[in-house]
Amino acid sequence: MNLREKYGIPSNAVITIAGTVGVGKSTMTNALANALGFRTSFEKVDTNPYLDKFYADFERWSFHLQIYFLAERFKDQKKIFEYGGGFVQDRSIYEDTGIFANMHYEKGTMTKVDYETYTSLFEAMVMTPYFPHPDLLIYLEGSLDDILGRIQERGRPMEQQTPISYWEEMHERYEKWINSFHACPVLRLNINDYDVLRNSNSVEPIIEKISHHMKQSLLLKK
Numbered sequence: 569m570n571l572r573e574k575y576g577i578p579s580n581a582v583i584t585i586a587g588t589v590g591v592g593k594s595t596m597t598n599a600l601a602n603a604l605g606f607r608t609s610f611e612k613v614d615t616n617p618y619l620d621k622f623y624a625d626f627e628r629w630s631f632h633l634q635i636y637f638l639a640e641r642f643k644d645q646k647k648i649f650e651y652g653g654g655f656v657q658d659r660s661i662y663e664d665t666g667i668f669a670n671m672h673y674e675k676g677t678m679t680k681v682d683y684e685t686y687t688s689l690f691e692a693m694v695m696t697p698y699f700p701h702p703d704l705l706i707y708l709e710g711s712l713d714d715i716l717g718r719i720q721e722r723g724r725p726m727e728q729q730t731p732i733s734y735w736e737e738m739h740e741r742y743e744k745w746i747n748s749f750h751a752c753p754v755l756r757l758n759i760n761d762y763d764v765l766r767n768s769n770s771v772e773p774i775i776e777k778i779s780h781h782m783k784q785s786l787l788l789k790k
């Protein structure tokens with residue numbers, strides 16, 4: 569019996585991993601998908617045609633990048649739907665608007681008209697009864713220092729050249745955002761409480777929590 573069966577997690581479940589840049593979403597996505605026998609859906613950073621340009625000039629490229637991400641995530645969503653679930657997804661579609669677009673608009677690096685065009689497109693596509701929300705959003709949280717250390721360790725030049733104040737602002741916004749997020753059930757995990765990179769035994773307790781959380785959410789729905 570595999571861990572998914574042991575903990576009664578439905579084979580068609582969709583779990584999305586949220587959290588700030590560098591917190592460990594991709595690592596967690598791989599670990600959970602392996603343990604559950606699920607497919608993965610990753611953000612493609614290397615093939616993103618706007619990301620480098622965006623980090624070099626936020627004002628010029630923020631709208632283009634948001635539209636690109638929205639299209640990519642929507643295609644991923646369609647793929648998940650077509651497979652009938654059984655996925656772990658690296659970053660939720662909700663963070664694009666709730667964190668990134670909103671932050672760039674409020675900091676003045678996305679114009680009001682671009683922000684309004686983007687959010688109306690997002691709402692028409694995502695915030696409708698036709699859009700399947702994930703069964704669970706796992707929110708990864710940790711201290712700013714630990715996260716900055718991970719960004720350094722990973723070593724993407726565009727992120728390393730970005731001022732620390734950008735990551736600090738994002739870290740604060742994430743905390744506020746998750747406290748008012750209600751689009752689907754949330755499980756919060758602190759990065760100091762597990763180490764799926766070096767200790768494979770730390771995956772099972774997370775799966776136990778996922779199972780418990782999903783069962784509770786189903787009971788609340790009834």
Ligand SMILES: Nc1ncnc2c1ncn2[C@@H]1O[C@H](COP(=O)(O)OP(=O)(O)O)[C@@H](O)[C@H]1O
Binds near residue numbers: 588589592595721762
């Ligand atoms: N549990 C962990 N302990 C230590 N380092 C980790 C852990 N999880 C991830 N990392 C490291 O942190 C960096 C960012 O992780 P990643 O999964 O790419 O984050 P994200 O997808 O959230 O941007 C990588 O270098 C990764 O190896």
Ligand SMILES: Nc1ncnc2c1ncn2[C@H]1C[C@H](O)[C@@H](COP(=O)(O)O)O1
Binds near residue numbers: 588589594665669727
């Ligand atoms: N919606 C977004 N707007 C701006 N930048 C974004 C968005 N989504 C992801 N990003 C950036 C942040 C990172 O540099 C890379 C990948 O994110 P990660 O959290 O490392 O998976 O893309």
